[in-house]
Amino acid sequence: WNKWQLGSSDGERVWPKMFPFCGGVFQSPIDFHNDILQYDSTLLPIELEGYNVSPTEEFILTNNGHSVRMSLSQSMRIRSLPSHYSAAQLHLHWGNRNKQEGSEHTIGGRHFAAELHIVHYNSDKYRDVNSAMDKSDGLAVLAILIETGTFNPSFEKIFSHFRNVKYKDQEAFIPGFNVQDLLPDRLDEYYRYEGSLTTPPCYPSVLWTVFRKPVQISEEQLLALESTLYCTQPSDPAPLEMVNNYRRVQEFDERLVSVSFRQ
Ligand SMILES: NS(=O)(=O)c1c(F)c(F)c(S(=O)(=O)CCO)c(N[C@H]2CCCc3ccccc32)c1F
Numbered sequence: 001w002n003k004w005q006l007g008s009s010d011g012e013r014v015w016p017k018m019f020p021f022c023g024g025v026f027q028s029p030i031d032f033h034n035d036i037l038q039y040d041s042t043l044l045p046i047e048l049e050g051y052n053v054s055p056t057e058e059f060i061l062t063n064n065g066h067s068v069r070m071s072l073s074q075s076m077r078i079r080s081l082p083s084h085y086s087a088a089q090l091h092l093h094w095g096n097r098n099k100q101e102g103s104e105h106t107i108g109g110r111h112f113a114a115e116l117h118i119v120h121y122n123s124d125k126y127r128d129v130n131s132a133m134d135k136s137d138g139l140a141v142l143a144i145l146i147e148t149g150t151f152n153p154s155f156e157k158i159f160s161h162f163r164n165v166k167y168k169d170q171e172a173f174i175p176g177f178n179v180q181d182l183l184p185d186r187l188d189e190y191y192r193y194e195g196s197l198t199t200p201p202c203y204p205s206v207l208w209t210v211f212r213k214p215v216q217i218s219e220e221q222l223l224a225l226e227s228t229l230y231c232t233q234p235s236d237p238a239p240l241e242m243v244n245n246y247r248r249v250q251e252f253d254e255r256l257v258s259v260s261f262r263q
């Protein structure tokens with residue numbers, strides 16, 4: 001049963017029946033709009049270490065049926081948070097070629113074309129992401145909003161392998177590269193709030209950092225993301241395109257989002 005498969009809207013509507021946290025508190029994603037933003041001068045620029053991975057190392061790209069994810073090396077860490085967080089994997093969310101608005105977080109009610117998530121776990125306290133993912137201080141996800149514009153050679157290092165992971169459970173090996181090149185150049189401007197996984201089991205265990213500045217990929221690159229991958233296995237008689245794998249924005253009552261920048 002593929003949670004994304006049951007249509008985008010009704011699929012999410014049944015999540016709480018099977019995954020109670022999905023109907024709980026601190027759910028992600030959310031919309032960032034002015035009356036919930038609060039400037040916080042203590043928010044430091046994000047500092048990364050070990051992100052420049054040598055090409056002699058390999059990342060594994062996997063189609064897991066609802067996203068395409070790339071394993072990362074645990075030597076990749078976020079330094080500027082209260083604890084050290086080590087990288088586990090990155091993955092993407094996107095829409096479809098007729099509605100190229102597949103970001104999870106929105107700004108002023110506006111979707112971006114897609115969104116990259118780099119998932120880290122608290123390596124000071126937990127030995128791996130699976131033991132960290134249901135702890136309130138377990139995970140930290142860096143979110144990068146993606147819009148169309150100029151061709152992006154760094155994203156192409158991942159996208160050029162999509163034809164080898166078209167179907168569920170297929171894998172491909174990607175030589176290491178500087179993963180920081182996937183991020184915007186302003187790591188000092190971001191939205192920060194405590195939220196959840198945007199996929200079942202929706203644990204409220206994620207410290208979200210969403211960078212203010214989007215990155216660009218070309219229209220052709222976005223089309224490749226929207227029209228290459230399938231949720232189904234190669235042999236499946238009813239192939240299902242992997243599209244619209246973003247969760248709708250959640251209610252964010254009585255809470256504020258900290259921002260590291262003044263308007
Ligand atoms: N948007 S999100 O909340 O960041 C988010 C997803 F949307 C999402 F689909 C996944 S997934 O694995 O199910 C498919 C892509 O990897 C994850 N994985 C995390 C949390 C669940 C368990 C786990 C185990 C090892 C490494 C990463 C993760 C995820 F964090």
Ligand SMILES: [Zn+2]
Nearest residue numbers: 091093117198
């Ligand atoms: Zn995600």
